[in-house]
Amino acid sequence: MTIMKIGTKLTLRYLFATTLLVVAVFAVLETLLFPRTGYDMLTILNVKLLIIWVLSFTLLFVIGYFMARSVLKPVSKIIKQVEDITASNLSKRVEIDNQNDEIAELAETFNGTLDHLEKSFEAQKMFISNVSHELRTPMAALIAELELSLHKERSNEDYKKVVENALADAHSIEKLSTGLMDLAKASYNAKQISMSSVRLDEVLLDASAMVMKAHGDYNVDLIFGNDTDDYSMVTITGNEYLLRTAFVNLIENNCKFSSDRSSKVQISFSKGKVFVRFSDTGIGISDKDMEHLFEPFYRGENRNFSMGHGIGMALVDRIVKLHKCTITVDSRRGQGTVFTLAFEHI
Structure with missing residues (x-):
């Protein structure tokens, strides 16, 4: 890190010196310009006041x-140092010797702004790099399939197979682009996102129906833990689209890492909170992968078990934070994983 050293001086000593000098000037003028007898006191007073004004103004101006x-x-x-900072050298910082004045506060605030900017730029670079990598793989496969089919004549069955593979690659690209758009929406400031009263039970029904429609071999078991006619107990303030997106990702995550392709979803409420649990009996998550579970584009030890882009859990994490709820993960290798979301109901 390049250090830019800034020295600041206290100004109290100058104020003190100014006071002493003004007092001294007045004392000297009093002695020299105020004789006891022999002068017209009114004239002398006018002269003295003029001289005192000129000398005081000059002295105060200089000091x-x-x-x-x-x-x-x-x-x-x-x-001068700020003018030298660009996007390519955001690692520069300001160091302050005196930590007790306003200049130090200014420099510290500026350093904090640079910290946020540097993190944002690094995250943006990493995001672009990961997106490029994720898009390149299905695009390369799609191009290769189509180019290979043009090199020689093939049977109808071969062409059908090529079209199926190309369609699968196109679906992969579509899913990635949809995930990226949802990730971008979830990255907005909370004030920019429309919030309204949302019933979690209805959102869960929609999410489970969407998952089973998209994946015919997936099964979702939806369980309501409490019986009540008071729908406010399962109603929160949130964005319905983002909540449904998070629930779909959690259900799909349960199903695709389970041998029976199933997810058990339970909703309950207690003491002002609504709890939604997504559980499976799948392969579980290792301790190492748990540390990086919500990082964008991270693919852990289970990457060979099921295809994906590493966006889903990062998206869930951002949606959860937008809604100011908590998420806990309990996972055991070979036994399964439970995601628990806790919301404040209205």
């Missing part, structure tokens, strides 16, 4: 000039 230079000097240094 104020040096005080201003002392105060603004570190600000000028900060400005």
Whole structure:
């Protein structure tokens, strides 16, 4: 990290010196310009006041000039260093010797802004790199399949197989692009997202129906843990589309990593909270993968068990944070995984 050193000076000593000098000037003028007898006191008073005004103004101007230079000097240094900072050298920071003045607070605030900018730029670079990599694989496979089919004549069955493979690659690209758009929406500021009253039981029904329609071999067992006619107990303030997206991802995650392709979803409420649990009896998640579970594009030890792009769990995490709820994960290798979401109901 490049260090830019900024020195700041206290101005209290100048204020103190100014006070002493003004008092001294007045004392000297009092002695020299106020004789006891022999002068017209009114004339002398006018002269004295004029001289005192001129000398005081001059003295205050000179001292104020040096005080201003002392105060603004570190600000000028900060400005010069800031002009040298670009997107390619965001690692530069400002170091402050004196931690007890306003200049130090300014530099610390600027350093904090640079920290956020550097993290954002690094995340953006990583995101673009990962997206490029994920898109390149299905696109390359699609192009290869089509080019190979043009090289020689094939039977109708061969052409059908080529079309099926190309369609599978196209679906993979579509799913990736949809996931990226949802990830972008979930990255918005909470104030930019429309929120309304949402019944979680209805969203879960929609999500489970969507999963089973898209995957004929998936099975979702939806269980309501409490019986009540008060729908407010399962109603929260949220965005229905994003919640449905998160639930679909969790259900699909349960199903695709389970040998029986099933997910058990349970909704219950207690003490002002609504709990939604997504459980399976699948292969589980290792401790190492658990540490990176919500990182975008991370593919753990289970990558060979099922296809994916590593977007789903990162998307779930961002949606959960937008809705200010908590998510806990309990997983055991070879026994299964349970995701528990806790919402504040209205």
